[in-house]
Each structure stands twice: as structure tokens, then as C-alpha cells.
Amino acid sequence: MRWVTQWRSSSSSSYGRRSIHSSSLLGGRFSFPLGSDQQRLQAQFASQLQACRDLATARRLHARILATALRSDTFTANLLVQLYGRCGCPEIARQTFDGILARNSFSWNIVMAANAQNRHLENAKSVFDKMPERDVVTWTAMMASFAERGDLFCPKQLFDSMPERNVVSWNVFVGAYAQQEQLEPSKGAFLRMPCHSIVSWNSMLTAYAQGQQIDRASEFFESMPQRDVISWNIAISTLAQTGDLVKAKKLLDLMPAVGIVCWTAMVVANGQLCQLEQAKKIFDSMPDRDDLAGTAMVTAFAQNGDVDSAKAVFDAMPEHSVYAWNALLAAYALNSRPGRAMEIFATMPEKDVVSWNVVLAMLSQRDQDGRGSAIQLFQSMLLEGFLPNDISHLCVLIACSRVGSIHAGRDCFAAMSSDHGSTPERVHYSCMVDLLARTGQLLLAQDLIETMPFFPDDVEWLTLTVSGAPAGPRLMDLRPGRSGPYVVLSNSMLAP
Template structure:
């Protein structure tokens, strides 16, 4: 194919050959607006936003052309990605001074730029200034998207409902809006009516729906979307494949996640590698995660700031402190990435898990930015594992200064006291939680059996099969006690009989979900339990014994990671 046409058709974008395109572009004698736009949007879409802006300024300087709506949309998007509000504002005033029509993609890009660069108020003004009269579909989609970005879902819904001809972009934008606001049920309903109404979802829609399935950790929803991606051919999109990795990983199926990664048929991008590295790290396969990272480097891909989060968390779980330190330096020195709060929290985690509490504390003190809740939380959690009350108190105090109603900090501190045998102190903390306004988040667990989700709370007496569930748990309880399990009744902070305390532990939501799973699935089936909070110490110990007793693999998803219980051991190596 003629290179000129190849460039203009954007083939290089699909194969990712920016340098070839650039070389070709520079040789061209005549460049029209589409050629310029092609280059600018190409760099913008591939994440080279500075180069996109560079070419834009070259265009203004070297050519007689004026930017059109495509140019402006791409350049504004580059500003948004770079969070360069100042340049975005300049472009906005240029648009106003030339009398350019602010609608459609230009309006959309402006709203997007302002809301992503900390100019939410300007974004809202732009939206409010526009009536909905005389707007074409792109204009409506821009408004819809604007309201979603401002977090005003009611207005977004109004706009969406008023749309006569909804195209696939409008549907997707609305679905994504619900997904980002945690309204997963609404997102699923909307997807159903979209498909039911004959609108065909594309790769964007399917990636968004896979993200919904990930958030719900629902294997059955995820598999359905996977099926439609294969049928429609959208599986060839990298983003769909990437979303698939995360969906399987979050649904607890690391093997299928790996398969999704291996089967990516187009070029794997940074997100693909990052997703897989994080998936492996979350499932306790730290060494494999780091091997994958090294392979990624050998293939010539550079990690981004999120890849490093995954790498650090892998190091933490394998206890590789020095390697973690080296990667931290590599991130700063080689990849020129300025560490963010997440990176610092990861490093605190790394030192903390290894028992280097003092080093963790010093690291926090030396941070060039103000430590946040997550940083102090990491230190607190390490203090709990290594039973350091003094430092734990400091961490909890600092955390509560930032967020006085953080119930997790109170619980962690109480658990720390219990772990050190200081029951009275622990009871005091719990009492101060009750007295204060601090509400403990209600813990619950759920399990999917035959496409139905069964939710259990503590002492849950609502399930139709509750008698059988309780009886099963009691039988298991007696068996694992014979195997050496000692119930952690000391952590139950009530003045009660020993047997009653045991019953309270026995009826923790994750244990009930497991008992239900055992009686409602065939022998040897892997159980996948989801929990909205951290697994408690007693459950963690008990489930190790249960996995051995029943000869099944039990996978429990915490707030952040997966515990694979098998043969009496857990993949987290007792650190979580």
C-alpha cells in the first residue's frame, strides 16, 4: 500500500508504529488538515500527549491551516491526560476568540478537560450554558458525559432518557457512568435493554461490562460477556482482552486470567502486562509476577506507574525487600516516574511485612509528600502482624487525625491489642467506637452457586437452608478442633460463656458461606467466597483447617486480595 495512504488510513496506529508514521509524515511535501489531525490524534491515543501538543504547535507555526473540531478535540484530550489546565485554558480562549462553534466533540472535549484538570465549576458552567435545543447526538452525548463526570447521575439520566437516537457511544457512556458510581445493577439493566433494543455493543461497551463483572466479582456475568465478545469478534480488541484478565482474576479464577493473557491475539500493551502482573500478585503468585515483569522488560516494553504498584506488591508478598528497593530506584531513575502516595504505601507495606518496622517509619518520615490514610494504614497493619503496640498506636493516631471516623483504624488497633493479649485495652477501643459516632461497617460474605448469589451476614438467620448450614458448620467445627484448631475466643469481646463465644465465631459470615458452599456443590469443587471486609484472624486459621479436612480448595477474596486455602495452607503466607 502506498505509504501516504497508509498513513492517512491510520494503519500504523493499529500496528503501533509511531516512528514509521512520523518519519513518513516529515517527508511529506504537502500536508492537509487530516494529515496533521491524524498525527496529533495518533500520539494522543497512544499516550504520547506531549508529542501531540508539540505537533499541534508546529502546525500553528509552520502551516497556514486552522485547527478544526478534530484537531481541537485531540489537543484538549492531550491537555486532559497531562492535567495541563493552563494550556487547556489557552485553547479554550482561542476557540472563543475565533468564534468556533462549541458543540459536539469540541464541547465534550472541553468539559472533559475541565473536569479532569480540577476545573469542575467551569465544566458545569459549560454544561449549564448549553440548552438542549438544536443539539445533535454528539452534543447530547457530550452533555451526558459531562454530567457523569460531575457525578450528577440524575441529570445524566435525564439527558439519556431525552435522547431520541441513542448511538452506541451514548449507551456506553451511560453504562460506564453507572459502573463508576458503583450502580452495577443499573449498568447491567441498561446493557440488557441496549441489547434487547437491537443496539449492538462494541469493544468499548464490552470492556465496560467486563469491568462491571469484575467489580461484582461475578464469574457468570463475566463469562456471558466473554461469550458475546467471542461471537462478535470484539475479543480481538486489546482492551477487551485486558478487561477479561482482570475479570477472571477478580472473580477468583487466576488460571483463566492467565489463559486470557496468553491468548491475546493482537499486540499486548502495557495495560495487558500490568493487569496480569497485578492479578498474579493479588493471588499470591509473587515470583511468577516478577518473572512476568522481567519478561515484559526484555520484550522492550516500559512499565508505567501502575505496573510498579503491582511489582511492589509482588515483592511484598515474596518478602523481597532488597529487590523492591531496587525496583523503586529503577522507577525513579530509569523510568523517571515520580513516586505517588500509592507507591509510598507499597514500600511501607514491603518493609512492614518483613518486620522492618523502624525502617518503615523512617521511610514515612522521609517522604517528600504528606503521608495519607493508606500510608498510615499500611504501617498499622504491619504493626498488627508483628505485634508492635507502641508504633501501632502512633500509626492509628495519625490515621485518625486525617480521618476521625475511619472504623478500620479502630478495628485494626483493637485487633492489635487482642493479638498481644491486652483484652481490656481492646475492649476499651471497641467501646469508644460504640460511644463515638464511629460506625463499624457491617461485614458480609457471598458465594455464587448455580448462577445465584447467596449473601450471608454475621449470625445470618435468613437463608432458607439455615438449619442445615449451621449443622454443617458445627460438625466441621468439632472435626477441625480434633485436628488442632483452637478457636480464638479471646478476640470475642463479650462477657459470655465460652460456648456462646465459640458460636459467635462459628457464625461469621465467611464460615456460613463456606458451609453453604460445601452442602450445595459436588465434592472437590473449588469454593469461591467474596467478602466486603478483611478476613478475621480466627476465620483465616479455621479455613486453613477446613481446606485440609474437606480436601477442597477454598478461595476467599478480601477487600484487596485473594486467599487460596489448600491442604491447610494459605497463599497469603499469613500476611494480609
Template sequence: MSASSNYFCELLKICCEAGKQVQAKKLHCNIIKTFRNPEIFLLNNLISTYGKLGNIVYARRLFDQMPERNPYSWDTILSAYSKLGKVAEMKEIFDVVPSRNTVTWNSLISGYAGCGLIVESVKAYNLMLKEGSMILNRITFSTMLILSSKQGCVDLGRQIHGHILKLGFQSYVFVGSPLVDMYSKAGLIYDARKAFDEIPEKNVVMYNTMITGLLRCGIFEDSRQIFYGMQERDSISWTTMITGFTQNGLDKEAIDMFREMRLEGLKMDQYTFGSVLTACGGLLALQEGKQVHAYIIRTDYKDNIFVASALVDMYCKCKDIKSAERVFKRMTCKNVVSWTALLVGYGQNGYSEEAVKIFCDMQKYGIEPDDFTLGSVISSCANLASLEEGAQFHARALVSGLISFLTVSNALVTLYGKCGSIEESHRLFNEMSIRDEVSWTALVSGYAQFGKANETIRLFESMLTHGFKPDRVTFIGVLSACSRAGLVEKGQQIFDSMIKEHRIVPMVDHYTCMIDLLSRAGRLEEAQNFIKEMPFCPDTIGWATLLSACRFNGNMEIGKWAAEALLELEPHNTASYILLSKIYAAKGKWEEVAKLRKGMRDKGLRKEPGCSWIKYKNRVYVFSADDRSSPFSDRIYSELEKLNDKMMQEGYVHDTNSILHDVEDSEKIKMLNHHSEKLAIVFGLIFIPPGLPIRVVKNLRVCGDCHNATKYISKITQREILVRDAVRFHLFKDGTCSCGDFW
């Protein structure tokens, strides 16, 4: 080949590597101007360049115009069609090739394999065998093994393995790696290990493949043994171990391996850093994460988008949201993974409003959400009980087609359940073509929050019938439903089945549900004995649950016991003071109430103020007790007074037991009249059009007086009122509540 032809070939190679199609066309023009009859080798390079750049039209046109062709010309155009998955055109060329060689056959097999056409690939492979074993090479076998692995065809893989042994290719590392990988991915780890051991010469790639296989299967000691037995360990080997440990939940081992790798002085890449940061996040190991971050700053990966996204995720999981924000803001380039990492972090740390905002900001930058992003922002809407915004994201899921992803559809089932639209939640569930354990659990939990115990239990039993395995969250939903409906025996039966039949070790939340179950039913002595027999002490919620039941039942003895335990566990928790005060107040022991209130003042403790909020025209209106900050206050209070008069005429009587002040009944009634949820409900009656339900969210549990009053309001106004408090949903309609006055 002439020097000038060689020069053009080098330039074409540069264009190909840089993906510069326009420059390749310009070089083509220069070749035509320079040579009257370009050499076949140069023309073949042009065809190859156009093929690799995806311009198959130019490649084919050039091929057809060639005055003469050599075997490489046919192989080049065939390879171009093969790599682009143009199966029909590839077969057309193959059928007219004057003389087929190994490259020709491999191009055909690779083309079929690349399109996942396993039957056609096997036919081509068998025809190649008939041509004679001498034309098969390592590329043929590796292509077929990779196809077997991707398609999960173990029988085909075994057949290819047999041919490899018969034809003497077992010593080739190039064949050994895909062979080990094929068996590993099929879960046949012992076959993979046997194939690995039988290959006499192994390179680093082979070792890495075997180590990876042992780690997807959870065989950690063997993977360590092979790793430390390697004569030469490269960065990929170390990263494979770190990633494998992380993916199997062995986060501490992953961090230790990272430290060893640093001591070896090996160069790390984005996957090394991404895996160790995931491990730090999994362990909530903020200090270790910061150390890794400091090390990253000194490398070439400080501006890497993959690494920066992993840093955002790590800081969010470690609850250091400020550091996550700083990393995110410093990123010069962001993709959907980066935005999603911060969005999910906001949601997981209780900043649901910020999560929704970051999603909107992402849209402004033209970043299209994936299923995980959309599912996460819908979950944030669920936490906010923001049905309007959630419904908008539902519409987006339908338009984009992302609703077909389980991540999105499960989030929507949860959204409607948490927003009180349990019928819509169930409708979506029924429309899902594919469901998993999360789908069932979302619906079970939705019915449980709504207090529909019988429906919850029926769903749970249907889940079992359909062969789905309930997890810890599922049982929390079912047990809480039993608790809220007073189904003590059924709840005890389900709790026992969780341990004995489903082999799930109860966590503190399950024990809290059982305490609640017994306490709500007034079986306080049983609840006390249950606590004494628990393998660990209840948490704050468990003690507060028992204490609340003692207040309701007027049991001072067990109430004091629970209050003392709660104070010992959390000395600055106001719940014990408030609930014990209510017990004393109900008994008229105002001196004891005063002592408790003084104790709170001395410790600088204040009761969490109750507040309620309602959404109207994409704006949230928040109310506190006796709140007059709203520009609509005069109108709200005027309407509330009119409602009070109508309620009194219907037989409404104020429940003053929740007032912890030794004042006249008239003063207590005045305090009750202006509770936050009443103000929010009246705001809804004024502004939300008739026919639409009024949705109110409260940060604390609804008091007895407000619960009773809202029943009267729903009857008088003939409006549906949905209140979501800290415990559950209450749907008030025609003077009744969905909870059956049991909450």
C-alpha cells in the first residue's frame, strides 16, 4: 500500500474513533480527488469507517461501486450490517459471498446474536460446523457463549462447551472467560468453577469473571481465596471485590477492601468510588464517606458525573442533606441520575416539598425523568397527602408510558391510598398487568390506614393465595388494621403466623402494633404482660401508645408505669407529661397536673403545637389553634359560629376532657371551638366547590371533640370531609366516620 493511502487510512481511523462523520465524508472527497483508482485496501477502510459511524447507506453504495473486491471487502460490508443489526441485508450479502471464510461466518453469527435471534444464530453455527471444524475460531465460540448467557440458554451453552473440548479450544482464555460467565449467570457456580479450574493458563480477565460469578451467588470465602491467590491483581479485580461486597450488603467488608486497595497504591475508577460510596451510605458511615470524598477531590474523578451522583446519594443516606446540596450545586454537568439522587434524598429525609420542587427544576433544564425519578416524586406527593400534584404526575406517567413500570404504578397505588382515595388506589392495582409484593403491600397498607380491617385481611389472604410472600411492612399494615378495628384474636393469630409460618423475626414496629392492639381493646394488663415478655424494650411510640390507652381508660397505675418508662427512655419527650396530665385531669387531680406542667417548664419543654393544613388552588393554607393570621379569618370565624349554633341544635355537646387547664367550662368550650382542624375544615367549606371532598391533614392525633364535631359538620353541610391525622384516615360522611369511633 502506498504511503498516501496509508496516510488516509490513519485519518479515517481518527474520524472513526472520534465519531466525526462529516470529516469522514470530506476525506472521502479528497480520496476521490487524489486517486484515479483507489486501492482496494483504502476503499475497504472507507466502507468500514462508514459502517462503524452508522452510515450504512454510504457504505453499501461504495461497496456496490467497487470495480473489484477481495474477501476483505465482502467481510467488511457484512460486518457493517451485522453490527447495525440489519439482518435482512446481512443475509442478502452473505448468500452471494463468492468464498466464505471464518470472518464471514462469524459476522453472520454475530449479527443474529446481536439481535437476540437465537434460532438463526444456532442454525448459522451448525452450518459453519458442516463447512469444517478448521474454520471455527475463538471468536465463534465466545460469540455463541455470550449469546447463551444473555438468553439464559444453558443447554446451548453446554453444547458449545462440548464442541470446545472436542476441538481443543479449552486452553484459550478468550473462550474460557465467557464460558465461566455463562455458567455463573445461570447460577451453576460449581460448573463455572470446574471450567475455571480446567483452564491451564489464566489471565486477569478470567480471574475477574470467576470472582464476579462467586460474588452474584454469595460465595464470599471462595471469591476471597481466588482473589488473594492471584499472582497479579489489577484495579478491576479490586473493584470487582468491592462492588460484589456492596451488592451483597457486606458494606463494612467493601470499605475495608477499599482501604487495602489504597494501601496497594492502585488507580481507582468511577466504579470503585461509586461502590465504596454506596457502602458508606448503606452503613450511614458519614465520616468514612467524607474521607472518601476528600480522596476523590485529589483525583481526576472530582468532576465525574457518576462519582458526584454517588456522593449526593451517600450524603443523603447519611442524612447530611446540606453536604448533598453542596456537591449537587458544584456539579458542572448533571444527568437524570444526579437529579434523582437529590430528589430521593429529600424525600427520604422528610423534605417532600423540596423533592417536588427539585423535580420541577429538573424539568426546566430539559432532563426527562425515568421511572425511578417519577416514582420517587409521586412518593413525595403521597407523604404530603398532595392529591392534586400527585394526580398531575399520574397524568404524566400515562402520557410518557412510564406507568407500565412497577416503580411508578406502585407509587401511584401508595399515593391514592395515603390521600384517602382508596377506591382509586384499588382500581389502579386491578389495572396493573404485573404486580409484585410491593404492589400488594401498598394496597394492604392503604386499606389499613383507612381502618377497613376486614378488607385489609381479605387482601392479605388473597396475596398469600396468589403466591406472594408478605414482608415486614405487609404485616405492619395488617396488624395495625386489626388494632384499629379491635380484632384482638385475629391480630394475635396473624402475629403468630408471621413468626411460625413466614419465618419473619418481629421488629419493634410489630411489637408496637401488638401493644396498640391490646391497649385499644382495654386489655391493659395483657399489654403490660406482653411488654414484660418482649425480647427488648418498646420504643417511644410503644410506651406512648400504652400511656394513651391508660388515659382513655383512666388507669392511673399502669399509666404511671408507662410514663416513667417513657421519661427514662426520652427525658425530653413531652408525650409522657401530656398524656399523664390528661389522666390526672380526667380524675380532677389538678395539683398533679400543675406539678407536671411545672416540670415541663423547668426542663424547657413545650408541647408540640397542633396544626392543620388544606390545599386550595396549588397553595397550602396552614392553621393553628385560635389562628387569626389568615386574610380570611373574619369570614372563617363567622361561618364557624353559625356552624356551632346548628350543631348544638342537632345535639352536639362539647367534649372538655382533653382540656388540661382548671378553668370554667365556658372557657374550655371557647378553646375547643377554635382548634386547627375546625378552622381548616371551615376554610374548605367556604372555598372548595360543592360536590368535591374537603381534605385536611393534621400533624397530631384528632381530639375527641373535633372528631365528634366533624361528624355533625358532615351531616349538616352534606359534604365529605377527609381528615388524615398522625394515626390514620377519617372519612366523615352523613354524620358518621369510617373509623367507627375507634382510633
């Protein structure tokens, strides 16, 4: 979230540019004599803890620390709590925090952050409520964590309860409403601010942009007393994404120092609008390119069917992230070259859920021989430890419907909420209705339509009618003024 990044940056500058790795922010150092073996050991462990990024190494470092005098050092313990949070283990972070004999305010802030950054917000709030003392940074961090999840009620409660506020607190509050496209509350908070920073102006610009108030966003941009690279990025990206490439290019030409984000946004927009030559011209004129710029150009070629040029851009990139690999994979998958797509998928040095979804989508549309290739790939995805998302499940349900695999489809649908933490949406229910209808389970399909947490529309009833179920009256009630349902119903009655 753009505004969260902005407030964190401004928070750092507002509080003396304190780094989270600095000894002052972590609660000071244990009182070892200057130059002693203990002090050198502490500095050595601090460096290793700050550089660590994986749980296995974290556990080894923790075990080594417990065998030294540093086992009772608050500074080192704070680093451990922070490390476990960074490794995605808030439970271990809390256990380590509970073992700190002399906790300080930084210990409390770090364990709260460890839970918040791993989306354990209820636990983070519990820590917040138990804190012996809180400062404005603590209040603001808690508010930002809820806002980042899309919650507006808790941030407002926290904001209203804050004993003191600063410009960062106000920025988070404005940004929370902006992110959820709540334009009027965001504007109201912005106007009530006692003073504004560049982050405040950018948050309000974001609110107009995300609310599709393009003209107002342009006017607001022109009225800003100061602009930074983020301001220009928001304005140019918004115009590009809404298809106004002429205005976007004019702003790009006026930008004092064109950032790579703006260049990339223009490449993406031109590619999506089939302006491939212009996308290539912009890409070739970029003074600097990063992985995302190259990925954008690969995607632009792929969207316009030029797979060979997409591969040439990919090969010219000095480094390849998983995003670049996914773009190349999608280029072959989208342009009917499944064999090459499978070769790339098999040789990718790193995969994420998007990689799997690209191949699942390709196989679900091509699985006409009844082999269930997409279903088999989904099982491999689970075995390799990847957590499927709603798109993964949708691809599998489509594949199950095409090959008539009722058992695999029902298992996939049930596992969405029970095992994989996803909530089935209307499109998943529609696919399941289609699968049940295709396999002759008409009563079950009708029961699913009548009990799903959405009001059924003509898509579900049409599916049932085409399959021979007596759903005609329901279909007429939904769209009485349209001829389509009557045609479908008459055809189904005339069919042998």
C-alpha cells in the first residue's frame, strides 16, 4: 500500500531518523565494559540477527545465544523477537518476549509489530492493550496495521482515543480512508489536519485517483504546494491506467526527474491498449531499466501475441525475478504454446502461486481429453507446499467441469474454506453448479443455488435449465423482459 510506505518513511524522519536496527530503538545495550569480550560477542550476534532471513538459522542463533551471558540481555532479546516476526513466526516471537526479564518499551513495540506484520492483529491489539506505556509511534503503528487490512472501524477508534497526534498519525488516518475509496471522509480528515506534509497531499491525491475522480485528481495535483516523485508517479500512473495516454505523456515530459515507476506505468498502459509500437518506443528510451520494467515489456509483447519479441526482451534482462519468469510463462500459455510453457514452468528457478495459476488456467482450458491434467497439477501444487488462492480453485473447478470429475470438484470446493483459508465467491458457486448439472446431479445443483450466500441470477438457472431441470419459472422471474431465457427454455422443451 503506497500510503503505508509513505507514513513509515515520514515516521522515520519525524523521529530523528531512528532505524529499527539501532541500539537506541531496541532498548540500549547491556552494560558490558567497553572493548570486553561480551561487548564484541553482542555486536557479532546483533549483526547476524539483523542479516538473518530464515527460521532455521534463527533457531541456531537463538540456541547459541542461550549458551552465553547474552541470554539475559534485553537488546539481544529484542533483536530475536524482531527476527522471529520477520521469519513469519509471531508465536515464537511472543515466547521469546515472555522470556525477557527486563522488558522495555521497545520490547513491547517489537512484539506488537511481529504480530501485526504477520496479520495476527487481534494478538497485536492484545499486546497493545497490555502495554505499560504507549507513545504516538505505538498508537500510529497499531492504527496503520488495522488500516492496511482494510479495517476502518478500529483505526477510527484508535485515532479518536489517541492522547496526542502528529502529522504522521493524521497521514495514516487520511490514507486509511483513501485506500478504501472513501473519498469524502478522507477529504474531511485532510481538511481538519492542523498541518500538512507531502505525505498528506499524496494520500489525498491517492484518494481522488482510486475513487476514479480523474479530473479532481488532476486539479488537486496542480494545486499541490510541493510535489515529490511519488506525487508524479500517482498522477502519471492514474492517467495511464485510465487510458489517457496523451495527458500521461505530457506529464511525463514535464516531470523534473522521470522515475522508473512512471516509465514502467506508461509501458504497461500502452501494452494494454494495444499500442505496442509506442510501448516499445518508451521502453527503448528509458535511461534505466529494472526487473519490473523488463517484465512490463515482456507482458506487453505477450498481450499482443508477439511471443518471440517477449522472449528476446526476457533474454536481454540481466536478472530475472519470479515476476519476469511468470510474464514469460504467461506469454507462451496465453498464445497457445502449451508445450513450451510447460518446459519453462519445469525449469523455473523459483515459483510462486501465480506461476502455478498460469499453468492451471492453461490446462483447465485445454483439458479436453479427459485426463484431468489441471487436477493432477493442483495435487502437485499442494504436495510442494504452495497454498492455493481463489484463482487456483477456480481453475480446478473449471477443469473438473470440463472432464466431469465430480469428486475432485467437490473436494476442491470444500477445501477452499476448510483447508486453504479462501471464501468461495459467486463464480466458484457457479462453476460448482455447472459441474453438478453436467454430471446429472440436478437436485444437488438446485439445492446449491437455493442455499448459496448470493441471490441467484440467470447464469445459475440457465445452467440448470440447459441441463434439463425444471427451472424455467425461476428463470422467467429473474429476467421477465429479456428474450434469452425464453429461447433457452423453448429449446430445452423441444430437445429430444
